[in-house]
Amino acid sequence: MDHFIPLAIPNFEGNEKKYVDDALEQGWVSTGGAYITKLEKDLAAFLKVENVAACQSGTSALHLSIVEAGVKPGDLVLVPPLTFIAAVNPVRYQFADPIFIDCDDSFCMDPDKLEAYCRDQCEIKDGVLFEKSSGRRVPAVVVVHVFGNMADMERIMDIAKRYSLKVVEDATEALGTYYLTGPYAGKYAGTIGDFGAFSFNGNKIITTGGGGAITANQTETVDHLRYLSTQAKNDPHYYIHDEIGYNYRMTNLQAALGVAQMEELPEFIRRKQANFEAYRAEFEDFDLVKLIGFRPGVCSNKWFYSLEIDRTRIHATMREIITALEGKRIQTRAIWGLINEQVPYLRDRAYQLEKAPYYAERILNIPSSTSLTGEEISYVAAEIKNLLRELADHEN
Protein backbone atom coordinates (compact mmCIF):
# COMPACT_ATOMS: atom_id res chain seq x y z
CA MET A 1 0.00 0.00 0.00
CA ASP A 2 1.48 3.37 -1.01
CA HIS A 3 -0.32 5.45 1.60
CA PHE A 4 -0.74 5.63 5.36
CA ILE A 5 -3.87 4.03 6.83
CA PRO A 6 -4.97 5.96 9.92
CA LEU A 7 -6.89 4.51 12.84
CA ALA A 8 -9.98 6.70 12.55
CA ILE A 9 -10.42 9.91 10.61
CA PRO A 10 -13.50 12.07 10.14
CA ASN A 11 -15.54 11.93 6.98
CA PHE A 12 -16.91 15.12 5.39
CA GLU A 13 -18.65 13.86 2.26
CA GLY A 14 -21.88 15.77 2.81
CA ASN A 15 -23.13 19.30 3.49
CA GLU A 16 -20.48 20.23 6.07
CA LYS A 17 -18.89 23.09 4.10
CA LYS A 18 -22.24 24.44 3.00
CA TYR A 19 -23.71 24.63 6.51
CA VAL A 20 -20.54 26.02 8.11
CA ASP A 21 -20.35 28.72 5.42
CA ASP A 22 -23.99 29.49 6.08
CA ALA A 23 -23.39 29.86 9.82
CA LEU A 24 -20.44 32.16 9.11
CA GLU A 25 -22.46 34.26 6.70
CA GLN A 26 -25.27 34.63 9.22
CA GLY A 27 -22.67 35.72 11.78
CA TRP A 28 -23.93 33.20 14.33
CA VAL A 29 -20.74 31.48 15.38
CA SER A 30 -21.00 31.22 19.14
CA THR A 31 -23.36 29.62 21.68
CA GLY A 32 -26.56 30.86 20.03
CA GLY A 33 -27.98 30.07 16.60
CA ALA A 34 -30.39 27.93 14.65
CA TYR A 35 -27.97 25.09 13.92
CA ILE A 36 -27.69 24.31 17.63
CA THR A 37 -31.44 23.88 18.04
CA LYS A 38 -31.63 22.00 14.74
CA LEU A 39 -28.92 19.56 15.86
CA GLU A 40 -30.70 19.05 19.19
CA LYS A 41 -33.96 18.26 17.34
CA ASP A 42 -32.20 15.90 14.90
CA LEU A 43 -30.49 14.05 17.74
CA ALA A 44 -33.74 13.76 19.72
CA ALA A 45 -35.57 12.40 16.65
CA PHE A 46 -32.78 9.92 15.91
CA LEU A 47 -32.57 8.71 19.52
CA LYS A 48 -36.38 8.71 19.93
CA VAL A 49 -36.28 10.97 22.98
CA GLU A 50 -38.01 14.28 23.70
CA ASN A 51 -35.11 16.49 24.58
CA VAL A 52 -31.36 16.68 23.98
CA ALA A 53 -28.94 19.47 25.00
CA ALA A 54 -25.91 20.06 22.78
CA CYS A 55 -22.67 20.76 24.64
CA GLN A 56 -19.07 21.55 24.05
CA SER A 57 -17.68 18.02 24.54
CA GLY A 58 -18.53 14.56 25.74
CA THR A 59 -16.55 15.36 28.87
CA SER A 60 -18.74 18.38 29.65
CA ALA A 61 -21.86 16.23 29.05
CA LEU A 62 -20.50 13.70 31.54
CA HIS A 63 -19.63 16.41 34.06
CA LEU A 64 -23.13 17.91 33.85
CA SER A 65 -24.57 14.41 34.38
CA ILE A 66 -22.50 13.89 37.50
CA VAL A 67 -23.53 17.32 38.84
CA GLU A 68 -27.21 16.68 38.09
CA ALA A 69 -27.02 13.18 39.60
CA GLY A 70 -26.28 14.97 42.88
CA VAL A 71 -22.71 13.72 43.33
CA LYS A 72 -21.21 15.70 46.23
CA PRO A 73 -17.70 16.02 47.68
CA GLY A 74 -16.77 12.85 49.57
CA ASP A 75 -19.21 10.61 47.69
CA LEU A 76 -18.16 7.40 45.94
CA VAL A 77 -19.09 6.76 42.31
CA LEU A 78 -18.83 3.34 40.64
CA VAL A 79 -16.85 3.55 37.39
CA PRO A 80 -15.04 1.33 34.85
CA PRO A 81 -11.24 0.90 34.88
CA LEU A 82 -10.87 0.01 31.19
CA THR A 83 -12.03 2.98 29.16
CA PHE A 84 -11.07 6.54 28.28
CA ILE A 85 -10.21 8.54 31.41
CA ALA A 86 -12.75 11.28 30.55
CA ALA A 87 -15.48 8.93 31.81
CA VAL A 88 -13.97 9.06 35.30
CA ASN A 89 -12.46 12.55 35.68
CA PRO A 90 -15.85 14.30 36.20
CA VAL A 91 -16.19 12.33 39.45
CA ARG A 92 -13.06 14.12 40.66
CA TYR A 93 -14.32 17.48 39.35
CA GLN A 94 -17.03 17.08 42.02
CA PHE A 95 -14.43 16.13 44.68
CA ALA A 96 -15.88 12.64 44.85
CA ASP A 97 -13.85 9.42 44.49
CA PRO A 98 -14.22 6.51 42.08
CA ILE A 99 -14.53 2.84 42.93
CA PHE A 100 -13.35 0.83 39.91
CA ILE A 101 -15.66 -2.07 38.98
CA ASP A 102 -14.40 -4.75 36.58
CA CYS A 103 -15.60 -5.28 33.01
CA ASP A 104 -16.98 -8.45 31.44
CA ASP A 105 -16.06 -9.90 28.03
CA SER A 106 -17.85 -7.02 26.28
CA PHE A 107 -15.29 -4.61 27.93
CA CYS A 108 -18.34 -2.94 29.56
CA MET A 109 -19.15 -3.06 33.28
CA ASP A 110 -19.68 -6.55 34.68
CA PRO A 111 -23.16 -6.61 36.27
CA ASP A 112 -22.17 -9.51 38.57
CA LYS A 113 -19.34 -7.52 40.11
CA LEU A 114 -21.46 -4.35 40.30
CA GLU A 115 -24.10 -6.30 42.17
CA ALA A 116 -21.55 -8.04 44.41
CA TYR A 117 -20.05 -4.67 45.43
CA CYS A 118 -23.48 -3.20 46.26
CA ARG A 119 -24.62 -6.32 48.11
CA ASP A 120 -21.45 -7.16 50.04
CA GLN A 121 -19.83 -3.78 50.63
CA CYS A 122 -22.84 -1.48 51.00
CA GLU A 123 -26.07 -1.00 52.88
CA ILE A 124 -29.19 1.02 52.13
CA LYS A 125 -30.33 3.52 54.74
CA ASP A 126 -33.48 5.59 54.09
CA GLY A 127 -33.26 4.82 50.38
CA VAL A 128 -29.60 5.91 50.08
CA LEU A 129 -26.70 3.52 49.41
CA PHE A 130 -23.70 3.76 51.76
CA GLU A 131 -20.40 1.90 51.74
CA LYS A 132 -20.24 0.03 55.05
CA SER A 133 -16.49 0.34 55.71
CA SER A 134 -16.21 4.09 55.08
CA GLY A 135 -19.79 5.25 55.71
CA ARG A 136 -19.60 7.19 52.44
CA ARG A 137 -22.57 7.70 50.13
CA VAL A 138 -22.63 5.82 46.78
CA PRO A 139 -25.14 7.79 44.69
CA ALA A 140 -24.24 6.88 41.09
CA VAL A 141 -22.65 4.53 38.57
CA VAL A 142 -21.01 5.51 35.25
CA VAL A 143 -21.57 2.85 32.57
CA VAL A 144 -19.55 3.12 29.35
CA HIS A 145 -20.76 1.49 26.13
CA VAL A 146 -17.22 0.62 25.07
CA PHE A 147 -16.36 0.78 21.35
CA GLY A 148 -20.06 0.97 20.43
CA ASN A 149 -21.00 -2.20 22.25
CA MET A 150 -24.02 -2.00 24.56
CA ALA A 151 -23.34 -2.68 28.23
CA ASP A 152 -25.72 -5.21 29.79
CA MET A 153 -28.30 -2.52 30.56
CA GLU A 154 -31.06 -5.00 31.45
CA ARG A 155 -29.10 -6.26 34.44
CA ILE A 156 -27.45 -2.94 35.28
CA MET A 157 -30.75 -1.03 35.41
CA ASP A 158 -32.26 -3.71 37.62
CA ILE A 159 -29.32 -3.51 40.03
CA ALA A 160 -29.35 0.30 39.98
CA LYS A 161 -33.04 0.31 40.88
CA ARG A 162 -32.58 -2.07 43.79
CA TYR A 163 -29.61 -0.16 45.18
CA SER A 164 -30.83 3.41 44.46
CA LEU A 165 -28.02 4.23 42.04
CA LYS A 166 -28.37 6.95 39.42
CA VAL A 167 -27.12 5.61 36.08
CA VAL A 168 -24.94 7.83 33.88
CA GLU A 169 -24.54 6.22 30.47
CA ASP A 170 -21.36 7.21 28.69
CA ALA A 171 -22.60 6.64 25.14
CA THR A 172 -19.82 8.74 23.64
CA GLU A 173 -18.70 5.79 21.48
CA ALA A 174 -22.13 4.30 20.90
CA LEU A 175 -24.29 6.80 19.00
CA GLY A 176 -26.70 4.62 17.01
CA THR A 177 -26.35 1.41 19.03
CA TYR A 178 -29.73 0.01 20.11
CA TYR A 179 -31.44 -3.08 21.53
CA LEU A 180 -33.15 -5.38 19.04
CA THR A 181 -34.76 -7.67 21.62
CA GLY A 182 -35.71 -7.81 25.28
CA PRO A 183 -37.38 -5.22 27.54
CA TYR A 184 -35.37 -2.36 25.95
CA ALA A 185 -36.02 -3.37 22.32
CA GLY A 186 -35.79 -0.24 20.16
CA LYS A 187 -34.01 1.75 22.91
CA TYR A 188 -30.73 3.46 22.05
CA ALA A 189 -27.55 3.49 24.13
CA GLY A 190 -27.69 6.67 26.19
CA THR A 191 -31.49 6.68 26.52
CA ILE A 192 -31.96 3.92 29.09
CA GLY A 193 -30.31 5.25 32.27
CA ASP A 194 -30.95 8.53 34.08
CA PHE A 195 -28.47 10.40 31.88
CA GLY A 196 -26.84 9.74 28.51
CA ALA A 197 -23.70 11.52 27.27
CA PHE A 198 -22.56 11.65 23.64
CA SER A 199 -19.35 12.92 22.04
CA PHE A 200 -18.63 14.44 18.63
CA ASN A 201 -14.88 14.55 19.00
CA GLY A 202 -12.86 13.98 15.81
CA ASN A 203 -12.51 10.21 16.24
CA LYS A 204 -16.16 9.48 17.07
CA ILE A 205 -18.75 8.18 14.58
CA ILE A 206 -19.86 11.74 13.80
CA THR A 207 -17.87 14.84 14.63
CA THR A 208 -18.34 18.55 15.19
CA GLY A 209 -14.59 19.04 15.67
CA GLY A 210 -15.18 18.99 19.39
CA GLY A 211 -18.65 18.65 20.85
CA GLY A 212 -21.12 16.53 22.70
CA ALA A 213 -24.70 16.15 23.80
CA ILE A 214 -26.65 15.06 26.81
CA THR A 215 -30.06 13.58 27.37
CA ALA A 216 -31.95 12.49 30.49
CA ASN A 217 -35.03 10.46 31.31
CA GLN A 218 -37.04 13.62 32.14
CA THR A 219 -37.54 16.50 29.68
CA GLU A 220 -37.30 19.09 32.49
CA THR A 221 -33.98 17.59 33.57
CA VAL A 222 -32.56 18.19 30.08
CA ASP A 223 -33.85 21.80 30.25
CA HIS A 224 -32.03 22.19 33.55
CA LEU A 225 -28.83 20.70 32.10
CA ARG A 226 -29.05 23.18 29.22
CA TYR A 227 -29.49 25.99 31.76
CA LEU A 228 -26.40 24.85 33.67
CA SER A 229 -24.45 24.65 30.38
CA THR A 230 -25.19 28.30 29.57
CA GLN A 231 -23.81 29.83 32.79
CA ALA A 232 -27.13 29.24 34.61
CA LYS A 233 -28.44 32.47 33.16
CA ASN A 234 -32.10 32.91 34.11
CA ASP A 235 -33.06 34.93 31.02
CA PRO A 236 -31.29 36.41 27.99
CA HIS A 237 -31.22 40.05 29.13
CA TYR A 238 -30.70 40.50 32.87
CA TYR A 239 -27.74 38.95 34.59
CA ILE A 240 -29.54 36.93 37.23
CA HIS A 241 -28.13 33.50 38.21
CA ASP A 242 -29.66 31.12 40.74
CA GLU A 243 -27.02 28.41 40.48
CA ILE A 244 -23.37 27.83 39.58
CA GLY A 245 -23.30 27.44 35.81
CA TYR A 246 -20.75 26.32 33.25
CA ASN A 247 -19.67 27.50 29.82
CA TYR A 248 -20.48 24.12 28.29
CA ARG A 249 -22.84 25.02 25.44
CA MET A 250 -22.00 23.90 21.90
CA THR A 251 -21.32 26.67 19.38
CA ASN A 252 -23.36 27.27 16.23
CA LEU A 253 -20.28 26.63 14.06
CA GLN A 254 -19.81 23.20 15.62
CA ALA A 255 -23.54 22.51 15.31
CA ALA A 256 -23.48 23.40 11.59
CA LEU A 257 -20.96 20.58 11.13
CA GLY A 258 -23.10 18.36 13.34
CA VAL A 259 -26.29 18.88 11.33
CA ALA A 260 -24.46 17.79 8.17
CA GLN A 261 -22.93 14.79 9.96
CA MET A 262 -26.34 13.68 11.28
CA GLU A 263 -27.57 13.47 7.68
CA GLU A 264 -24.79 10.93 7.04
CA LEU A 265 -24.95 9.00 10.32
CA PRO A 266 -27.05 6.07 8.98
CA GLU A 267 -24.57 5.63 6.11
CA PHE A 268 -21.59 5.86 8.48
CA ILE A 269 -23.10 3.14 10.66
CA ARG A 270 -23.77 0.97 7.62
CA ARG A 271 -20.11 1.29 6.56
CA LYS A 272 -18.78 0.55 10.05
CA GLN A 273 -20.91 -2.60 10.10
CA ALA A 274 -19.82 -3.66 6.61
CA ASN A 275 -16.14 -3.06 7.43
CA PHE A 276 -16.52 -5.18 10.54
CA GLU A 277 -17.89 -8.02 8.43
CA ALA A 278 -14.95 -7.66 6.03
CA TYR A 279 -12.48 -7.90 8.92
CA ARG A 280 -14.41 -10.85 10.32
CA ALA A 281 -13.97 -12.76 7.07
CA GLU A 282 -10.25 -11.88 7.02
CA PHE A 283 -9.54 -13.09 10.56
CA GLU A 284 -11.98 -16.01 10.74
CA ASP A 285 -9.45 -18.80 10.22
CA PHE A 286 -6.45 -17.10 11.79
CA ASP A 287 -5.68 -18.52 15.22
CA LEU A 288 -3.28 -15.91 16.66
CA VAL A 289 -5.98 -13.29 17.15
CA LYS A 290 -9.70 -13.16 17.80
CA LEU A 291 -11.87 -10.35 16.45
CA ILE A 292 -14.06 -9.34 19.38
CA GLY A 293 -17.78 -9.40 18.59
CA PHE A 294 -20.69 -7.34 19.88
CA ARG A 295 -23.52 -8.21 22.28
CA PRO A 296 -26.22 -10.48 20.82
CA GLY A 297 -29.68 -8.92 20.69
CA VAL A 298 -28.12 -5.52 20.00
CA CYS A 299 -27.58 -3.62 16.76
CA SER A 300 -24.21 -2.00 17.41
CA ASN A 301 -22.80 0.99 15.52
CA LYS A 302 -19.57 -1.09 15.41
CA TRP A 303 -17.55 2.06 15.96
CA PHE A 304 -14.19 0.47 16.78
CA TYR A 305 -12.68 -2.96 16.08
CA SER A 306 -10.68 -4.97 18.59
CA LEU A 307 -8.33 -7.90 18.09
CA GLU A 308 -7.50 -10.08 21.08
CA ILE A 309 -3.91 -11.29 20.77
CA ASP A 310 -3.14 -14.86 21.80
CA ARG A 311 -0.71 -14.29 24.68
CA THR A 312 0.15 -17.98 24.97
CA ARG A 313 2.01 -17.64 21.65
CA ILE A 314 2.79 -13.97 21.19
CA HIS A 315 4.97 -12.34 23.80
CA ALA A 316 5.88 -9.11 22.00
CA THR A 317 4.75 -5.97 23.80
CA MET A 318 1.94 -3.83 22.42
CA ARG A 319 4.51 -1.13 21.71
CA GLU A 320 6.55 -3.55 19.56
CA ILE A 321 3.47 -4.65 17.63
CA ILE A 322 2.21 -1.10 17.09
CA THR A 323 5.64 0.15 16.00
CA ALA A 324 6.09 -2.73 13.56
CA LEU A 325 2.71 -2.00 11.97
CA GLU A 326 3.56 1.71 11.78
CA GLY A 327 6.50 0.59 9.63
CA LYS A 328 3.90 -0.88 7.26
CA ARG A 329 2.04 2.44 7.34
CA ILE A 330 -0.82 1.08 9.39
CA GLN A 331 -1.92 2.96 12.49
CA THR A 332 -3.13 0.80 15.37
CA ARG A 333 -3.40 1.38 19.11
CA ALA A 334 -3.53 -0.51 22.35
CA ILE A 335 -6.78 -0.45 24.31
CA TRP A 336 -6.41 2.06 27.15
CA GLY A 337 -4.06 1.86 30.11
CA LEU A 338 -6.11 0.99 33.20
CA ILE A 339 -7.48 4.18 34.78
CA ASN A 340 -6.85 2.88 38.31
CA GLU A 341 -3.14 2.70 37.38
CA GLN A 342 -2.95 6.34 36.24
CA VAL A 343 -1.25 8.79 38.61
CA PRO A 344 -4.38 10.70 39.76
CA TYR A 345 -6.14 7.45 40.74
CA LEU A 346 -3.37 5.40 42.35
CA ARG A 347 -4.88 5.84 45.80
CA ASP A 348 -8.39 4.89 44.75
CA ARG A 349 -9.86 1.46 45.20
CA ALA A 350 -10.45 -1.15 42.53
CA TYR A 351 -12.92 -3.93 43.24
CA GLN A 352 -12.05 -7.48 42.10
CA LEU A 353 -10.37 -6.54 38.81
CA GLU A 354 -9.63 -9.59 36.64
CA LYS A 355 -10.94 -9.07 33.11
CA ALA A 356 -9.83 -5.42 32.79
CA PRO A 357 -6.10 -6.17 33.34
CA TYR A 358 -6.44 -9.29 31.17
CA TYR A 359 -7.78 -7.33 28.20
CA ALA A 360 -5.53 -4.33 28.82
CA GLU A 361 -2.53 -6.33 27.60
CA ARG A 362 -4.26 -8.21 24.80
CA ILE A 363 -6.44 -5.81 22.81
CA LEU A 364 -5.19 -4.10 19.67
CA ASN A 365 -7.51 -1.63 17.90
CA ILE A 366 -7.24 -1.57 14.13
CA PRO A 367 -8.20 1.00 11.45
CA SER A 368 -11.93 1.72 11.45
CA SER A 369 -12.59 4.89 9.44
CA THR A 370 -15.84 5.03 7.46
CA SER A 371 -13.74 5.78 4.36
CA LEU A 372 -11.77 2.49 4.54
CA THR A 373 -11.78 0.57 1.26
CA GLY A 374 -11.99 -3.20 0.87
CA GLU A 375 -8.47 -3.16 -0.51
CA GLU A 376 -7.20 -1.35 2.61
CA ILE A 377 -8.94 -3.83 4.91
CA SER A 378 -7.33 -6.77 3.10
CA TYR A 379 -3.93 -5.08 3.30
CA VAL A 380 -4.29 -4.33 7.03
CA ALA A 381 -5.38 -7.90 7.76
CA ALA A 382 -2.58 -9.42 5.65
CA GLU A 383 0.12 -7.31 7.32
CA ILE A 384 -1.17 -8.06 10.82
CA LYS A 385 -1.21 -11.78 10.04
CA ASN A 386 2.32 -11.67 8.59
CA LEU A 387 3.66 -9.83 11.59
CA LEU A 388 2.00 -12.06 14.17
CA ARG A 389 3.15 -15.21 12.36
CA GLU A 390 6.69 -13.86 12.53
CA LEU A 391 6.36 -13.03 16.22
CA ALA A 392 4.60 -16.23 17.23
CA ASP A 393 6.20 -18.79 19.47
CA HIS A 394 6.25 -22.00 17.44
CA GLU A 395 7.30 -24.35 20.20
CA ASN A 396 3.82 -24.98 21.56
Ligand SMILES: *Cc1c(COP(=O)(O)O)cnc(C)c1O
Ligand atom coordinates in the same frame (compact mmCIF):
# COMPACT_ATOMS: atom_id res chain seq x y z
C1 LIG B 1 -14.43 10.32 23.61
C2 LIG B 1 -14.81 9.84 24.94
C3 LIG B 1 -15.15 10.71 25.99
C4 LIG B 1 -14.96 12.20 25.92
O1 LIG B 1 -15.55 12.85 24.90
P1 LIG B 1 -14.92 14.27 24.43
O2 LIG B 1 -15.94 14.78 23.49
O3 LIG B 1 -13.61 13.99 23.80
O4 LIG B 1 -14.81 15.13 25.64
C5 LIG B 1 -15.58 10.18 27.18
N1 LIG B 1 -15.68 8.84 27.37
C6 LIG B 1 -15.33 7.97 26.40
C7 LIG B 1 -15.48 6.51 26.69
C8 LIG B 1 -14.87 8.44 25.17
O5 LIG B 1 -14.52 7.55 24.23
